[in-house]
Amino acid sequence: MNKYLMAVPGTRQISGDDKIFGISKAAQDMAAEVGADKVINATIGALLDDEGNLMVMPSIIDIYRSLSPAEIAEYAPIAGVPSFLKNVKKAVFGKYTPNGYIESVATPGGTGAIRNTIQNYSALGDTVLTTDWFWSPYKNISDELGRKLDTFTMFDADKNLNLSSFSSKVEEILSRQTQLVIIFNAPAHNPTGFTPSDSEWDSIVDILKKNADNTDKKIIFFIDAAYIDFAGEEDASRAFFSKFSDLPENILVIVAFSMSKGYTLYGMRSGAMICVTPSADIAAEFKTVNMFSNRATWSNGTRPAMMILSKIFEDETLYNKVAAERAEFRKVLDDRAKVFIEYSNKYGLEMCPFKGGFFITVLCDNAEEIGKKLQKEGVFMVPIGKGLRFAVSAVSEEKCKIVPEKIAAAIGK
Amino acid sequence: MNKYLMAVPGTRQISGDDKIFGISKAAQDMAAEVGADKVINATIGALLDDEGNLMVMPSIIDIYRSLSPAEIAEYAPIAGVPSFLKNVKKAVFGKYTPNGYIESVATPGGTGAIRNTIQNYSALGDTVLTTDWFWSPYKNISDELGRKLDTFTMFDADKNLNLSSFSSKVEEILSRQTQLVIIFNAPAHNPTGFTPSDSEWDSIVDILKKNADNTDKKIIFFIDAAYIDFAGEEDASRAFFSKFSDLPENILVIVAFSMSKGYTLYGMRSGAMICVTPSADIAAEFKTVNMFSNRATWSNGTRPAMMILSKIFEDETLYNKVAAERAEFRKVLDDRAKVFIEYSNKYGLEMCPFKGGFFITVLCDNAEEIGKKLQKEGVFMVPIGKGLRFAVSAVSEEKCKIVPEKIAAAIGK
Numbered sequence: 126m127n128k129y130l131m132a133v134p135g136t137r138q139i140s141g142d143d144k145i146f147g148i149s150k151a152a153q154d155m156a157a158e159v160g161a162d163k164v165i166n167a168t169i170g171a172l173l174d175d176e177g178n179l180m181v182m183p184s185i186i187d188i189y190r191s192l193s194p195a196e197i198a199e200y201a202p203i204a205g206v207p208s209f210l211k212n213v214k215k216a217v218f219g220k221y222t223p224n225g226y227i228e229s230v231a232t233p234g235g236t237g238a239i240r241n242t243i244q245n246y247s248a249l250g251d252t253v254l255t256t257d258w259f260w261s262p263y264k265n266i267s268d269e270l271g272r273k274l275d276t277f278t279m280f281d282a283d284k285n286l287n288l289s290s291f292s293s294k295v296e297e298i299l300s301r302q303t304q305l306v307i308i309f310n311a312p313a314h315n316p317t318g319f320t321p322s323d324s325e326w327d328s329i330v331d332i333l334k335k336n337a338d339n340t341d342k343k344i345i346f347f348i349d350a351a352y353i354d355f356a357g358e359e360d361a362s363r364a365f366f367s368k369f370s371d372l373p374e375n376i377l378v379i380v381a382f383s384m385s386k387g388y389t390l391y392g393m394r395s396g397a398m399i400c401v402t403p404s405a406d407i408a409a410e411f412k413t414v415n416m417f418s419n420r421a422t423w424s425n426g427t428r429p430a431m432m433i434l435s436k437i438f439e440d441e442t443l444y445n446k447v448a449a450e451r452a453e454f455r456k457v458l459d460d461r462a463k464v465f466i467e468y469s470n471k472y473g474l475e476m477c478p479f480k481g482g483f484f485i486t487v488l489c490d491n492a493e494e495i496g497k498k499l500q501k502e503g504v505f506m507v508p509i510g511k512g513l514r515f516a517v518s519a520v521s522e523e524k525c526k527i528v529p530e531k532i533a534a535a536i537g538k
Numbered sequence: 539m540n541k542y543l544m545a546v547p548g549t550r551q552i553s554g555d556d557k558i559f560g561i562s563k564a565a566q567d568m569a570a571e572v573g574a575d576k577v578i579n580a581t582i583g584a585l586l587d588d589e590g591n592l593m594v595m596p597s598i599i600d601i602y603r604s605l606s607p608a609e610i611a612e613y614a615p616i617a618g619v620p621s622f623l624k625n626v627k628k629a630v631f632g633k634y635t636p637n638g639y640i641e642s643v644a645t646p647g648g649t650g651a652i653r654n655t656i657q658n659y660s661a662l663g664d665t666v667l668t669t670d671w672f673w674s675p676y677k678n679i680s681d682e683l684g685r686k687l688d689t690f691t692m693f694d695a696d697k698n699l700n701l702s703s704f705s706s707k708v709e710e711i712l713s714r715q716t717q718l719v720i721i722f723n724a725p726a727h728n729p730t731g732f733t734p735s736d737s738e739w740d741s742i743v744d745i746l747k748k749n750a751d752n753t754d755k756k757i758i759f760f761i762d763a764a765y766i767d768f769a770g771e772e773d774a775s776r777a778f779f780s781k782f783s784d785l786p787e788n789i790l791v792i793v794a795f796s797m798s799k800g801y802t803l804y805g806m807r808s809g810a811m812i813c814v815t816p817s818a819d820i821a822a823e824f825k826t827v828n829m830f831s832n833r834a835t836w837s838n839g840t841r842p843a844m845m846i847l848s849k850i851f852e853d854e855t856l857y858n859k860v861a862a863e864r865a866e867f868r869k870v871l872d873d874r875a876k877v878f879i880e881y882s883n884k885y886g887l888e889m890c891p892f893k894g895g896f897f898i899t900v901l902c903d904n905a906e907e908i909g910k911k912l913q914k915e916g917v918f919m920v921p922i923g924k925g926l927r928f929a930v931s932a933v934s935e936e937k938c939k940i941v942p943e944k945i946a947a948a949i950g951k
């Protein structure tokens with residue numbers, strides 16, 4: 126759109142349809158035309174069974190249906206239903222709750238948590254920092270709020286976390302602005318599937334602390350944990366949270382929780398933002414400013430989804446049932462990823478360092494062009510930077526075997 | 539809060555808890571202490587039965603429970619589920635669809651529609667206009683987005699719509715800014731219960747058109763129709779929409795729809811914004827910019843709520859069942875209002891001109907002080923400007939008889 130008519134341009138560049146949903150729609154259109162068996166739609170960030178149907182945890186639907194009319198229909202408080210706000214801390218941290226003051230505020234999915242964080246902890250015109258491989262809506266959210274998004278180089282030559290790029294970018298931005306929001310998608314990063322190692326987490330915390338030595342600066346470290354329940358075994362994937370204990374006052378950790386993936390409730394729009402801080406006042410401020418943003422943006426959250434989470438964490442039998450179903454779902458995902466990686470290696474494809482989650486990213490130059498070429502072959506993936514994002518969540522093991530050869534052919538390997 | 543710690547102040551004044559929810563909580567606390575029978579909580583903007591329980595339409599809960607797992611759990615498209623976007627136009631306009639290009643975008647309740655409208659159709663620092671009696675979150679939403687909120691005098695001495703105040707405020711603001719968003723809550727205005735007459739609607743349209751003669755200016759007339767389903771008979775309450783046919787290109791009408799009241803689904807956060815414009819391009823732009831804002835703020839909407847609306851409008855039997863239940867609910871509300879007005883007149887109370895809806899506003903000086911005085915008597919109402927908002931939606935007919943005398947005593951009448 127070159128010319129605004131009634132709308133006010135603001136600082137945004139709006140380029141029509143959303144990219145990810147756009148490619149997915151192209152896949153659906155092709156399937157309608159030539160038959161679903163000839164199309165592989167590897168764009169969708171949702172867990173689908175081998176026939177392409179959404180995998181929904183039956184225990185979750187049972188709870189959904191069992192709620193009373195008032196549990197479904199009543200307004201939730203602006204901050205969220207109290208039992209949800211309590212239990213969401215358990216859902217995120219498990220056994221690894223960091224030391225500090227911890228407050229939670231309900232948001233519509235992880236997106237709402239990102240939005241509120243940028244709104245409340247950066248100034249208009251500020252730069253927000255994330256990895257150079259990133260979920261594209263981070264840019265949209267920054268644009269919508271009049272902030273810039275900058276990136277650091279995520280991986281070094283050995284495909285480990287590029288700590289020196291991270292460190293220098295943090296320093297660089299803090300040399301010219303008072304506060305810095307850093308968005309870090311982990312574990313099971315979207316789009317790469319990367320999870321930092323134990324020592325990489327230590328280094329991240331060290332870098333944050335080093336920069337916080339300048340007490341005129343404020344660092345907000347935002348962990349987008351949308352995929353935490355598909356990032357391997359439940360305890361192991363949460364152990365890193367303890368490292369965020371007893372940080373300096375000018376480091377505020379905010380964790381985004383989402384019911385979309387881990388509870389297969391994508392369509393219910395439920396999530397939360399949870400802070401970790403050594404200061405009771407900063408925790409209270411967190412609650413106040415984010416409640417204000419809730420009230421002034423979407424008012425309050427989806428009550429039935431909050432009730433579902435509450436009931437799971439207040440009933441051990443139910444909790445175990447949900448955990449067992451989720452473990453089965455995770456196995457489907459892990460099996461597919463294993464096969465995709467095996468065949469990708471066989472055909473000489475280079476990938477980002479995958480550890481878990483819904484996506485694997487295959488490196489290639491001209492990702493946009495290669496992506497379009499593959500679409501003609503009936504393979505739909507999302508080009509992101511210098512790679513193509515393959516959603517193992519959405520493609521059967523059989524098809525995970527087929528795709529790497531097609532990618533190799535399109536690249537010319 | 540005087541000093542910001544980690545948060546960035548921006549342009550907002552944040553004063554702790556939300557006012558309406560705060561007073562409601564005080565009522566609940568008192569009820570817990572002295573017994574529910576001694577407390578009248580007339581703050582709640584939801585329809586409660588005589589025992590104080592939420593009234594939820596049984597047909598809606600039946601549909602909620604009958605949805606398939608995929609209908610519940612799948613992501614909705616960014617703009618909303620197509621069948622919802624089609625049927626929401628029928629839900630709002632009924633038989634009175636204005637001539638013009640009409641597009642709809644799903645939002646979390648009416649709040650999301652207001653937020654997107656201010657974000658996309660006013661500039662940072664702009665003034666947004668509404669009535670001097672207004673739902674307080676309009677101010678919060680404006681603050682959150684760095685806009686100012688100004689008001690015109692809603693009623694003249696005869697308690698009719700103050701058209702000259704409206705007209706002069708529109709002219710005044712447009713003399714210094716290019717575009718103007720006007721928020722008009724109707725029919726069954728919150729907090730007064732006012733609905734413009736047929737000729738008042740004509741005058742509103744005339745004033746908009748007169749100001750639109752200057753084609754350098756853009757007027758966005760936003761109708762917050764959250765209470766339309768409790769504003770009297772379904773057809774009669776919608777007839778005014780035809781008046782928004784064939785307007786000039788520089789008047790964009792946006793109507794906010796909410797499932798909270800009319801479908802008693804407060805806790806599901808589902809609504810929509812619907813535009814009316816003579817220009818296909820402006821309608822397309824409406825879709826584009828608001829989809830962008832959706833993606834960058836809450837991502838997408840609550841699918842099960844959208845499916846519920848779709849199913850109602852695609853099944854005549856179901857539609858009739860919902861309409862019949864709603865008519866019963868409306869009768870409860872209207873009967874209470876009748877009694878409250880009768881007794882208020884008896885005790886010489888002055889009220890804003892009530893025509894329908896959830897609230898009646900009793901005029902008084904020092905509303906904050908009188909409100910606090912009444913709280914000691916166990917009567918909880920929301921002070922708004924020069925009056926106290928009484929939620930007939932939340933108080934039994936019996937209690938509606940009692941309260942006016944208490945108000946009169948507190949005022950000293």
